[in-house]
Amino acid sequence: MELRTVLVVGTGLIGTSAALALRKRGVRVLLADRDPGAVRLARELGAGEEWQAGEDQSEGPAEQVDLAVIAVPPAHVASELLELQRIGAARFYTDVASVKVEPLHRAAQLGCDLGSYVASHPLAGREKSGPGAARADLFLGRPWALCPTEDSGTEAKAAVLRLIELCGANAVEVSAADHDRAVAVVSHAPHVAASAVAARLTDATDVALGLAGQGVRDVTRIAGSDPGLWLGILSGNAAPVAEVLEAVAADLAEAAGALRALAEGDGTATGEITQLLKRGVAGHDRIPGKHGGPAAPYSVVQVVIGDRPGQLARLFQVCDEVGVNVEDVRLEHAPGLPLGIAELSVQPDAIPTLTDALRERGWQVP
């Protein structure tokens, strides 16, 4: 299945990123958005040409594209699909919304043609939104869920698989219901939990915030995202997210109850807390590591660096000289001081070589 021309409806972060990826692979891309500014920006970024649906839309578009990618909020997917199908905009259709059951249900209700449509969802995103945050490699190596139904045509599915391939993502075929339950537990409910933890900081004293470390920063990072966007996602996956949140809330209420009992001298309550902490470790350990595989056994070398130009260049120069591949790097800045620690993840057997080489050249390796 070759895709010569693709229509992207909705030039936000996901739509524009897909358009950029397709353009890189030589696909002709047409762009549409209710917001003319968003289309213009996407076009200026090289994402494609503006879609000319014709003056009188009832006459249909000037041409029929191979595939239309509907990249609008979940609540608008079905009506957009209906409208595009009505004017015969494309041979095949997909959407990239974060939830799948509700839009599919609504599309069936509205009488959309479900043979030419296969729902999908790339698992990629950023804290930033809009076409300006788009990038061609957003989907590179990421999972992209594909949710065919028994109505889906073979060619429609092939067209969406080709889209996923052109974007460099990995297709994961899953039913819409399984998809929605999965993202509830690995994405949507964690988001709400992060918001609830961050919400507690609104009442905290300045002294308390001054004592904040990396842990609370990590837990609450995603709580900084756009509430409007997330309301749409959560509303579209309401029941599965509610189920996970009920379980999380129950665990936290139970932990709180056990801590209350402990505070009143009931030492037997520690069992429940230990159980929750241990289940947390077990769940944490199930998350796949880098490159999609299990967590690799990298070791970390810590190097003290100054907050000046050139320090990192010199540091990585040493790694290069001694042939050590840095798998990951993390800078830990010391709050209040122009000093920090670079944590370099390397293969365990490279540790002595790298440590010696760095120390020889005067680096402080604690």
Place this chain on the structure above:
Amino acid sequence: MELRTVLVVGTGLIGTSAALALRKRGVRVLLADRDPGAVRLARELGAGEEWQAGEDQSEGPAEQVDLAVIAVPPAHVASELLELQRIGAARFYTDVASVKVEPLHRAAQLGCDLGSYVASHPLAGREKSGPGAARADLFLGRPWALCPTEDSGTEAKAAVLRLIELCGANAVEVSAADHDRAVAVVSHAPHVAASAVAARLTDATDVALGLAGQGVRDVTRIAGSDPGLWLGILSGNAAPVAEVLEAVAADLAEAAGALRALAEGDGTATGEITQLLKRGVAGHDRIPGKHGGPAAPYSVVQVVIGDRPGQLARLFQVCDEVGVNVEDVRLEHAPGLPLGIAELSVQPDAIPTLTDALRERGWQVP
């Protein structure tokens, strides 16, 4: 107040790190731990000499040190203090436990001398524990809470302030009760929330885990820590943590209820969800940024890199050549592919220079 000799009781991560910091500043350090292997390892790391308490401990130690740093789990702080004071081990005493009210209360109950003792708590830690994870700069620029009471002697407080200074940390004077409420909200409760979110992953399907992105990884990172260590911390701060967890659980239960109502067609329930998401953003935005000040307005340049030795060296070399200081770096690996994105945080006005320079040299800057 000069500290010539310091006794560190408990050579875990915090105790050994303090010992290493003190050694660097020329202080003589004596080490003690119930586990002879932990003392030996700390000594081999250069953290100091083994403490000789004398064969018959009732005769007292061979010498009285200036300050004893009690770095044992919260539940053992008071009994350790009592024992050390009984043999006259030090002129002054502090502890570094993560909770303050309970150990102070217990010390008073046991009849410890509260004039020579000032409780404290460095806000620094790592996911790893034990002397092997220690480093001299663990406390550099970090807050170190100091909790004097009306019983605390002036000299004792000066001795602990000097310890904090020698470790390169910033002293934050706060009452024990305020300290415990603060760490409940910025550290202890977020930890339990992360565990509860991670615990949901134990029941998730492999497909669901395959759809996990950076968000859930960040939210659950700290849930990988040692349950035994955290049970001790949570038990020692039970009531304040319970209070925060009750509020988080209530918010999540309310969000779940609103989502259930939405799923059943009650559109008015969105207000509660939006409110929680917005409170989350407000709380998130209160966390101080890098270097202890407000979040700095850095901009991010993304560069596509290969997973090969030398790539980062060449990348940072370019930054150096054009005089651009990289404030932070984050590697995003594409799961399943030997490619990634380096996200370089730089001053906004350096963006054009850096982007042009990188593109000229053939780097892919999306």
